[in-house]
Amino acid sequence: MKRIAEAYGWEKARFRRINDTVWKVRARQGEFALKRPTTSPERLAFITAALQYLKQKQFPWFAPLVLTGQGEAIWQEGGESWLATGWVQGRGCDFRRRQDCLQAARTLAALHQVAHGLTPPPGSRPKTMYWAWPEKYEERIEELQAFQKLLAMKGKLNSFERGFLQALPRGLQLARQALEVLNSSQYQVVASEAERAQAFIHRDVAARNFIIHPDGHAYLIDFDYCRQDLPAADVARLLQRAMKRQGWQREKAEAILAAYEEIRPLSAEEKTVIAAFLTFPQKFWRLANRYFYRKEGWNQEKYAAKLNKAVNYWEKVPEVCALLLAG
Structure with a gap:
């Protein structure tokens, strides 16, 4: 995780695993969600483009994509892809409400x-x-x-x-x-x-x-x-x-x-x-x-x-x- 923190420029980063593919990151710069997607690189390229597009269109109610220090949407190492978004504060949605x-x-x-x-x-x-x-x-x-x-x-x-x-x-x-x-x-x-x-x-x-x-x-x-x-x-x-x-x-x-x-x-x-x-x-x-x-x-x-x-x-x-x- 040290190299990931360096790639994103996160200082004093602490990682807490949420599930098999998601970590919550707390760093001096703020809180983030780090994900190791299982989808194909080609599909992932579209997903990150969609997230960047939503930010460009000023859609306010989502977790925006966080770029690496080099301005990349996806960080890759050892055959694995990683992406980060902002961490959304709040509680889980309950459809019974x-x-x-x-x-x-x-x-x-x-x-x-x-x-x-x-x-x-x-x-x-x-x-x-x-x-x-059909x-x-x-x-x-x-x-x-x-x-x-x-x-x-x-x-x-x-x-x-x-x-x-x-x-x-x-x-x-x-x-x-x-x-x-x-x-x-x-x-x-x-x-x-x-x-x-x-x-x-x-x-x-x-x-x-x-x-x-x-x-x-x-x-x-x-x-x-x-x-x-x-x-x-x-x-x-x-x-x-x-x-x-x-x-x-x-x-x-x-x-x-x-x-x-x-x-x-x-x-x-x-x-x-x-x-x-x-x-x-x-x-x-x-x-x-x-x-x-x-x-x-x-x-x-x-x-x-x-x-x-x-x-x-x-x-x-x-x-x-x-x-x-x-x-």
């Missing part, structure tokens, strides 16, 4: 207001999803059907497999509904606008990536999954994460969307696409993928519990989707 959800929505909207117009720098390779969603959903529908065929060839089924087959018709119906929207003109409008604007998003808008600052604002951290994509994808994820904690009630979704639209109004086409993202049975597909392909070492009780949660989600979403489509 209504005000935390609303502040997170406002911050996300403010991000989307400025997160466009960034041309990827030479040598970078951002993940680009503007037009990729194909991705088609692939996932095919995978669900493949899982069904695998079980048809199997003899005795366990409790999870029986539950999966019982839920599959409804899961496929929802997946096809979502795909139908993404094959519509509404999606084409949203994707075209995002591509033309060179929009980029945070992508991982979980509560752990918002810090509630003493000034009351929600600050965004950890842009590791930042990519070129539709702002609607971020909004859908925020609704999923927040409503999971708040309870899937129409008035709570309405409040979150209203807070977002205080800063950045959503078009009717964007709301339709958000509803499609919410409709697709993502948790159901992911659980099946883990069971059949990745062979997660969970016991049957854990698989059954996760399947039950995934299926229960389907009953709670339609009212929120109706709110979006009515708007």
Whole structure:
């Protein structure tokens, strides 16, 4: 860590490990977050460019990138890459708190207001999803059907497999509904606008990536999954994460969307696409993928519990989707 401190010009630096890839640094110059990213150098080049762009656009509610003493965004040694940001003071965001959800929505909207117009720098390779969603959903529908065929060839089924087959018709119906929207003109409008604007998003808008600052604002951290994509994808994820904690009630979704639209109004086409993202049975597909392909070492009780949660989600979403489509 001594060489890292020298590279950044940190005097009397003390390092406290937070997890496998993040350290908190206290130095004479202030407090910083030091990270050893696991992403590719090409992807990392885009992420650091995005952080610098947000600072240039004067977006206030995030952890800004800290450059080395040589003005470099990334410090490399021994085949490892390191980056540093400012340390955001405050407490962790809690999506069970209504005000935390609303502040997170406002911050996300403010991000989307400025997160466009960034041309990827030479040598970078951002993940680009503007037009990729219909194909991705088609692939996932095919995978669900493949899982069904695998079980048809199997003899005795366990409790999870029986539950999966019982839920599959409804899961496929929802997946096809979502795909139908993404094959519509509404999606084409949203994707075209995002591509033309060179929009980029945070992508991982979980509560752990918002810090509630003493000034009351929600600050965004950890842009590791930042990519070129539709702002609607971020909004859908925020609704999923927040409503999971708040309870899937129409008035709570309405409040979150209203807070977002205080800063950045959503078009009717964007709301339709958000509803499609919410409709697709993502948790159901992911659980099946883990069971059949990745062979997660969970016991049957854990698989059954996760399947039950995934299926229960389907009953709670339609009212929120109706709110979006009515708007």
